Amino acid sequence: MIEEEKLTMENAILLLKHMGYCKALKKIMTLFFESSPLNKRFKKMIIDENEKKEGKDEKLMADLCECIFLISHLFLTLPKELYGICVPCLLKAALKKEENEETQKEVEMALLALSCIFSHFNIGRDLFLNEMKEIIQYHEKRHNLTRLAYQSAWWFLIILSFNDQKTIEVIVDEMNFEREAARELDELMQSVDWKKKEEEEIKGKGKNEELVLKRWLQMFDNFFVTCRKWNEECSGIVESIVQVLRAANDYRREIYKTCIYLLRTSAEKRVVKVDALLKSGAIDAVLEEIQQPTVDDEIKYEILQFFDAISRRLKEEEKDEKKDAKRKATKKEIFEKMEEEGYEDVIISFHGIFDFLNKKYHFGLSLNISDYFVNA
Template sequence: MQEISPISKFNELFSELEDCDEDEQRQKIEEMNEIIDKTNGKEFISVFSEKLFNKINTMIEEKKLLWGNAILLLKHVGFWNILKAIWICGFEKSLLIKGFEKMIIEEEKKKEEKDENYLVDLCECYLMHLSLQPSELFSICVPCLLKFALKKEESKETQKEVEITLLALSNIDNYELKKELFLDEIKEIIKNHQEHYNLTRLAYQSVCAFLVNRFHCDYREMEDLIVNELHLVKEATREMEELISFEEYEGESEEEKEESEREADEGYILIRWLCISDDLFCCCGSWNEDILGLMKCVTGVYRATNEWCNQIGDHCFYCFKSVGRRIEGYDLLLKSGAIDAVLKELWRKTLYQDIFRDFLMSFANLWRSLDEKRDEEMEEKKRKVMKRKILERLEEEGFEDCINRFRYCVFVRYFDTFLTNGTGIYDVLL
């Protein structure tokens, strides 16, 4: 007998929800959530379409699905939507988003009858399923969730609830928010954790991500707070170093590791810290020893993980490219060992061809920037020193001619043709 696939099982359970009472619905949704935990990105996207969200909305309107049970499912979906960075768009196109907006506004307007926990659940689900569009309800959702996160008792039982709340807030991308909506509360949450370590790894990463997302909109005023007062450059470095060391799990048996309730998969959290690091490299006005320490850390993550996790390696490379956009960034790349790490990576025959091309393009752009004439005499001297050092690295690894051939190729688009036809760039350039 052929075994039923997880997606088919999920759809089967979903189709049975209409004919169940409240307790049976909850039990089936818990089974569905377990299936969600095991799905990959392609499967996840195939299930949570606009059609499914519209069906959920219809079931709620016809009172065949209770709001509480719908939230149990949607909150779990939202958690993985954000953590795995899958970005399903069906919710925003569906009628269900209007239902959530209506419920949030109605619950917020209540006075004595207001159910604060219910409003928190609605706001969490709503924010978790937004992708890249701003919302007028930020002014309701943000203060509501921050208030909830601050008043919760510091216990293991409530840590997961706070984690979900802060993860939902971190999904608000770099839209302008009025500082009075969040600033004092965010500072309090971050400082409290730095003193007492009361948040899970994911919760702390999420609250830092929320603040750094505001960096893009107001980087001149926010830099002193983020870099000097809250020390988030150092914090990002420390968190990533701990994540790749895995020292906290030494001495545990395999059985003990499985039984331990880990806050979330370390790889996803590491990628999220790399995204924060990329933002810090882009937005920080001055690069000091802390920034150098962060770049050394990113290089260490790259060396430690790139052979077994291409996704983590790619995010490290995004950081390298961000730093390389500024002339002073080349010195940072040299001192941190990033250029050496990238050059060593280029010799790996298993490297994806498009990544290989990106590496070469970055070096070509770097070379062009170093060839440009600068007005200030000191800057010109630094540029020449950096160019000499990078040239030495390229010569040592045997890539000088390769980079130059790539650089002076008239029709760079031909490399796409090579990829399409299966011709290896290694064979073309090396």
């Protein structure tokens, strides 16, 4: 269509950026862009523009890089050279500090495109870390980013810190990710109209806030898997997840299931201590769900994994005498809570479908019923 002059290059870029925006926020799949002639043309245009010694069109470069990152599905097919060109280009666009609506939108698109990267390449923290720190810390002082842009900035950092504990340490210790994430999730939760059902059409600001909230929840899964160090502030994230879970219970079952899954992951990956799971209300929330007259199979599976992780951790011996005494006190408190709520009877009633759930979700669910009892 471009060759036949039925569609201008400018309009093609606008169309692809809009498609990419919808893909990122609404999980719309774009499976065939990688094999399209337009994809190859965009890659060549980016490389050719980058090789110019003078007169580079930085706006065109940023637009093309956004299209590539927003629309791509198979990131392993992107040449490594392209990351070295596009990441600095988009970071430069994201570093703009003018506080007008047009610039905010440009920055949002650049950060959203960066957050779409899913690569096993070692891009190298020297290519992005200082710039991302500047973007995030400037926002924390001046609030110049949209909620989506701010979330996307963090997502980009979390994705690229996979298997890079030094970057994670910067994110956690220097940039206070847990504190900022919990605060942002709490504010978003207040903006969502939880009384509207998922199938009802939701328009305006509330809908956008809900989409951003979902992206934070998706990002926490990556963080819990990536982060390998104890951190007390992680309990703040868990508390916020519990609050979202309770708010989503009646009308947003998709979000509710995501929260149950995140609680299970936080327990399994050991990013929070068991007593923090207790104090945050996570154990109470999961106990409430498991006692419902009807429980979705997927949620049953997640709950069983949650309590299996709790049980295994409480059965571990601590070498430190004070820590061991604290572990035993936590174990006693959780056991009493479970006994009061009739947890043991519920688990026994589920025992007949352990094998079914294990085969259905095939992630190694234990078939030994005693694994789910903290008193064993």
